[in-house]
Amino acid sequence: MATPERPATGLRERVYVVIFEADTRAGKAFDLALILMILASVVVVMLESVAEIRAEHGSLLRGLEWVFTGVFTAEYLARLGTAPRPGRYARSFFGVIDLLAILPTYVAALVPGAQYLLVIRVLRILRTFRVLKLAHYVAESNVLMRALYASRRKIIVFLFTVFTLVVIIGSVMYLVEGAEHGFTSIPRSVYWAIVTLTTVGYGDISPQTPLGQALASLVMVMGYGIIAVPTGIVTAELTSANFPMRRHRDCPSCKKSDHEGDAGFCRFCGASLQI
Secondary structure (H helix, E strand, O other), X not given: OOOOXXXXXXXXXXXXXXXXXXXXXXXXXXXXXXXXXXHHHHHHHHHHOOHHHHHHHHHHHHHHHHHHHXXXXXXXXXXXXXXOOHHHHHHOHHHHHHHHOOHHHHHOOOOOOHHHHHHHHHHHHHHHHHHOOOHHHHHHHHHHHHHHHHOHHHXXXXXHHHHHHHHHHHHHHHHHHOHHHOOOOHHHHHHHXXXXXXXXXXXOOOOOOHHHHHHHHHHHHHHHHHHHHHHHHHHHHHHHHHOOOEEOXXXXXXXXXXXXXXXXXXXXXXXXXXX
């Protein structure tokens, strides 16, 4: 994980090594302590959202929240002060996250309830990739991103098809059931179709007539098949990404495929693959 360019010698360099690098004992201890504080601050925010706990320990939780915010503010200012290019750090991913991790507490003084946005601090746990030497695993996410990007058109077509289906099914169900059974409008009926097709099944709306129940049964069965489609699309792209040299070219002799990209002869019948 990239860090800003190292500053010159002196106190600034020593502080930089501690807060930006995890290769030293002090740097690793700082990052681990920071991660524990992030987790503790998120737990405090979550506990404060529980009415019973807030009523009994609200003052303590708010005090802890300000303590954590003060520590993270000092850390953010230290990062700005020691980074050779403060503007570059401030605009970086972690720079923006570090800023967003402290702003809600100050905003809450003007806008009550804004402090609950502090749960964004959990994103700072991504620093564990650097502390625990897991940064090289991040490269694996590139394979997934390439697979998603390569299958974007198929997924768009699939989503458009699903959208068309739920609009049609919802409209039909609106005509079949009507307002007396909870299908008060086409948008509400489309909502039912989405919930049913995705097999979520909240149960807040349900068909009452035999025809409506038959249609619902068909939609439920259809939902199992539809859910598998995007999974299959992305899986196929992931397979292609993991085996880039594999290609499905038919042998001119036996017509079988699945040959390596650099293969000169069919691995089934031995015929030449050169065209």
